Amino acid sequence: MQRMLVTGGCGFIGSNFIRLELQTNPNLSIINVDKLTYAGNLENLADFQNDSRYQFARGDICDKEFINSLLKDGSVDAVVNFAAESHVDRSILDSSPFVQTNIVGTQNLLDCSRQHQIKRYLQVSTDEVYGSLGDDGKFTEETPLAPNSPYSASKAAADMLVRAYVHTFNFPAVTTRCSNNYGPYQFPEKLIPLFISNALQGQSLPVYGTGLNIRDWIHVEDHCRGIGAALRQGKVGEVYNFGGNSELTNLDLTYALLEALGKPRTLIRYVSDRPGHDHRYAIDATKAKRELGWEPKTIFQEGLRQTIDWYLSNSAWIERIKSGVYRSYYEQQYGSRLN
Numbered sequence: 001m002q003r004m005l006v007t008g009g010c011g012f013i014g015s016n017f018i019r020l021e022l023q024t025n026p027n028l029s030i031i032n033v034d035k036l037t038y039a040g041n042l043e044n045l046a047d048f049q050n051d052s053r054y055q056f057a058r059g060d061i062c063d064k065e066f067i068n069s070l071l072k073d074g075s076v077d078a079v080v081n082f083a084a085e086s087h088v089d090r091s092i093l094d095s096s097p098f099v100q101t102n103i104v105g106t107q108n109l110l111d112c113s114r115q116h117q118i119k120r121y122l123q124v125s126t127d128e129v130y131g132s133l134g135d136d137g138k139f140t141e142e143t144p145l146a147p148n149s150p151y152s153a154s155k156a157a158a159d160m161l162v163r164a165y166v167h168t169f170n171f172p173a174v175t176t177r178c179s180n181n182y183g184p185y186q187f188p189e190k191l192i193p194l195f196i197s198n199a200l201q202g203q204s205l206p207v208y209g210t211g212l213n214i215r216d217w218i219h220v221e222d223h224c225r226g227i228g229a230a231l232r233q234g235k236v237g238e239v240y241n242f243g244g245n246s247e248l249t250n251l252d253l254t255y256a257l258l259e260a261l262g263k264p265r266t267l268i269r270y271v272s273d274r275p276g277h278d279h280r281y282a283i284d285a286t287k288a289k290r291e292l293g294w295e296p297k298t299i300f301q302e303g304l305r306q307t308i309d310w311y312l313s314n315s316a317w318i319e320r321i322k323s324g325v326y327r328s329y330y331e332q333q334y335g336s337r338l339n
């Protein structure tokens with residue numbers, strides 16, 4: 001593989017993926033297509049701005065002409081689609097951009113990729129399309145889709161389009177579904193970076209409901225390695241689940257963060273629950289191990305320590321976000337809940 005078009009590369013996982021790919025594949029070049037929504041940040045890949053193998057193209061994945069203009073010279077071997085509206089709470093406030101980018105945007109990328117005979121397409125999806133688990137069991141690739149939030153519904157719709165393009169047009173797509181990521185460059189609306197930065201500033205940590213909801217945490221680098229493996233070795237039409245083998249209640253995670261930061265538990269504030277809040281996610285990644293030789297490598301405690309250290313060393317990165325584009329959302333989301 002010589003040339004990739006990656007969408008959403010200025011976000012959290014996309015920027016980590018581009019960094020890992022360029023660091024490990026000297027002959028690879030990447031075009032990063034990103035609309036630069038509130039979640040897109042050029043700073044995330046500032047270290048590559050003078051690298052001739054990296055090109056940034058600002059634009060929308062829903063824009064057919066723009067995407068076609070990037071694919072038309074036939075030099076792109078693979079398309080990897082990270083671009084999405086990614087935050088569940090925002091999808092509850094307004095689902096329109098989720099339907100537009102996650103569904104219509106995916107459909108447009110599929111059409112453009114098909115038109116230009118792209119050899120490989122990877123759809124980055126989420127375990128949230130499977131819905132919610134009780135206290136037992138894990139999601140396998142055979143678990144029926146049962147999305148519960150507007151976010152996960154829009155991701156599931158995109159997965160169904162990918163599936164249909166494989167079936168109808170023999171389109172060479174692979175889909176990956178991963179559990180909750182953590183690591184550097186995560187936008188501070190998500191639990192881990194939000195709580196780290198709030199705790200450092202002595203602000204409350206808003207725990208939804210009882211705090212007993214369970215998530216399976218995976219380090220972003222493990223996820224990105226899995227996407228690289230699925231892209232190169234995955235079978236067309238298949239889905240691969242990735243998880244971190246690190247299930248934690250939100251409350252236990254919050255305690256671990258506070259302890260690592262040397263901050264008191266009195267910062268915790270129980271706030272009203274997220275409507276439709278999924279109880280538990282857990283992943284069975286046996287297929288990825290068997291077919292791709294992939295498993296998560298990062299031990300959660302070590303990954304969390306490294307992540308905290310990254311946020312401590314990059315406090316200016318997070319503060320620029322929190323004082324700028326993020327501010328009005330934070331006030332809307334938490335203002336009345338925290339008062």
Ligand code: NAD
Nearest residue numbers: 008010011012013035036037039040060061083084086181
């Ligand atoms: P993010 O919100 O940090 O980044 C999304 C990026 O997409 C941003 O750079 C944004 O500017 C860009 N974007 C949004 N709309 C666009 C459009 N119309 N055209 C072009 N660019 C657009 O998200 P993330 O956490 O990095 O997630 C990336 C992908 O991984 C998403 O598809 C998400 O569903 C999936 N995923 C995320 C997680 C997680 O834990 N964060 C877990 C599993 C899967």
Ligand code: TYD
Nearest residue numbers: 088180189190191192206207208213215250
């Ligand atoms: P989040 O990081 O938004 O990821 P997702 O909803 O995709 O799993 O949330 C992770 C968990 O943390 C989820 O159970 C909701 C909870 N949560 C809080 O308790 N407080 C918060 O302020 C946020 C953002 C999330």
